[in-house]
Amino acid sequence: xxxxxxxxxxxxxxxxxxxxxxxxxxxxxxxxxxxxxxxxxxxxxxxxxxxxxxxxxxxxxxxxxxxxxxxxxxxxxxxxxxxxxxxxxxxxxxxxxxxxxxxxxxxxxxxxxxxxxxxxxxxxxxxxxxxxxxxxxxxxxxxxxxxxxxxxxxxxxxxxxxxxxxxxxxxxxxxxxxxxxxxxxxxxxxxxxxxxxxxxxxxxxxxxxxxxxxxxxxxxxxxxxxxxxxxxxxxxxxxxxxxxxxxxxxxxxxxxxxxxxxxxxxxxxxxxxxxxxxxxxxxxxxxxxxxxxxxxxxxxxxxxxxxxxxxxxxxxxxxxxxxxxxxxxxxxxxxxxxxxxxxxxxxxxxxxxxxxxxxxxxxxxxxxxxxxxxxxxxxxxxxxxxxxxxxxxxxxxxxx
Numbered sequence: 001x002x003x004x005x006x007x008x009x010x011x012x013x014x015x016x017x018x019x020x021x022x023x024x025x026x027x028x029x030x031x032x033x034x035x036x037x038x039x040x041x042x043x044x045x046x047x048x049x050x051x052x053x054x055x056x057x058x059x060x061x062x063x064x065x066x067x068x069x070x071x072x073x074x075x076x077x078x079x080x081x082x083x084x085x086x087x088x089x090x091x092x093x094x095x096x097x098x099x100x101x102x103x104x105x106x107x108x109x110x111x112x113x114x115x116x117x118x119x120x121x122x123x124x125x126x127x128x129x130x131x132x133x134x135x136x137x138x139x140x141x142x143x144x145x146x147x148x149x150x151x152x153x154x155x156x157x158x159x160x161x162x163x164x165x166x167x168x169x170x171x172x173x174x175x176x177x178x179x180x181x182x183x184x185x186x187x188x189x190x191x192x193x194x195x196x197x198x199x200x201x202x203x204x205x206x207x208x209x210x211x212x213x214x215x216x217x218x219x220x221x222x223x224x225x226x227x228x229x230x231x232x233x234x235x236x237x238x239x240x241x242x243x244x245x246x247x248x249x250x251x252x253x254x255x256x257x258x259x260x261x262x263x264x265x266x267x268x269x270x271x272x273x274x275x276x277x278x279x280x281x282x283x284x285x286x287x288x289x290x291x292x293x294x295x296x297x298x299x300x301x302x303x304x305x306x307x308x309x310x311x312x313x314x315x316x317x318x319x320x321x322x323x324x325x326x327x328x329x330x331x332x333x334x335x336x337x338x339x340x341x342x343x344x345x346x347x348x349x350x351x352x353x354x355x356x357x358x359x360x361x362x363x364x365x366x367x368x369x370x371x372x373x374x375x376x377x378x379x380x381x382x383x384x385x386x387x388x389x390x391x392x393x394x395x396x397x398x399x400x
Contacts, residue, residue, distance in 0.1 A: 018080035037367040042218030051120025065115035072316040075260035082264020087217035097124035104238035125168035205229035215374035255336040262339035340375035
């Protein structure tokens with residue numbers, strides 16, 4: 001069977017549906033972008049439209065109220081979203097949590113949570129990073145101790161840089177149910193003892209402290225503290241102490257959707273640059289687009305965008321087909337790396353093409369610098385991706 005490098009009719013219909021959904025917001029585009037980028041408020045009508053179009057149900061099987069269309073469908077929709085200049089971190093976080101629950105959650109959890117996600121009534125956040133644990137997940141210290149009767153866990157610890165914790169209805173939390181010290185004493189590997197649980201951020205003992213960070217479209221980040229929080233035992237996602245493997249059914253979709261958003265934003269920024277270059281005249285009556293110093297960098301970005309799209313679609317397809325985890329991880333990391341670096345180049349070129357006006361808040365490009373630059377660092381740093389590819393794909397010695 002020959003390799004296919006074009007989207008099929010179903011995928012093209014997804015793109016058309018996303019465009020149609022977003023078109024109705026066309027007259028309010030600048031207002032909505034201002035809310036997201038300047039006021040850090042995500043418009044609820046965009047979330048509702050995404051749900052009504054069925055995209056929030058893409059990761060949810062039909063038996064739980066979704067359409068089961070898969071990650072590629074959602075990636076195509078997210079790319080269109082970025083193509084209009086929008087972004088939504090909580091949309092990506094909800095999708096990554098959903099993927100984890102679908103593949104690892106109990107039947108009771110799936111029945112309770114997934115229909116609400118598909119309907120747009122449940123927003124999900126994700127909490128892994130701690131002050132001393134980010135890229136090195138195994139250093140997580142937030143601890144959940146099982147009660148003597150096995151009915152609940154007592155949760156203590158702290159997470160930081162948690163996006164949208166104030167508006168999320170649930171948070172997928174990475175904790176230790178066996179401490180690193182206990183693992184070492186037992187002779188167990190450092191990956192042992194990690195567990196995932198879905199918690200209510202409004203539970204007694206949970207406190208939120210906002211952080212003065214920028215670059216998160218429409219949301220605030222928080223430090224989240226847990227002080228003797230009682231979490232029902234049934235909130236566990238996957239096996240106790242065996243959450244390390246289940247974790248990547250969240251992290252890989254996150255990277256793939258981040259890549260899709262970066263591709264969309266690159267397309268948006270390219271379109272802005274092309275439009276300006278065709279209109280702007282400086283030397284005589286010819287637009288600046290006639291100068292190769294302007295047109296060639298934009299052409300290079302267009303070529304690189306096609307490559308990034310192919311990588312992103314390949315990664316999403318690998319996840320949907322449940323290919324070997326190492327293969328999914330490789331393509332997810334490659335897509336995120338390539339698309340993030342490209343988007344940074346696109347916003348830099350957009351500002352350069354616009355000249356001094358590129359720094360004007362009225363033009364709005366400068367806000368995308370913050371949003372796009374974040375993608376080099378989150379949800380995984382450029383350097384950690386290179387470490388992963390070198391070690392796990394190329395067989396080179398571990399460097400850290």
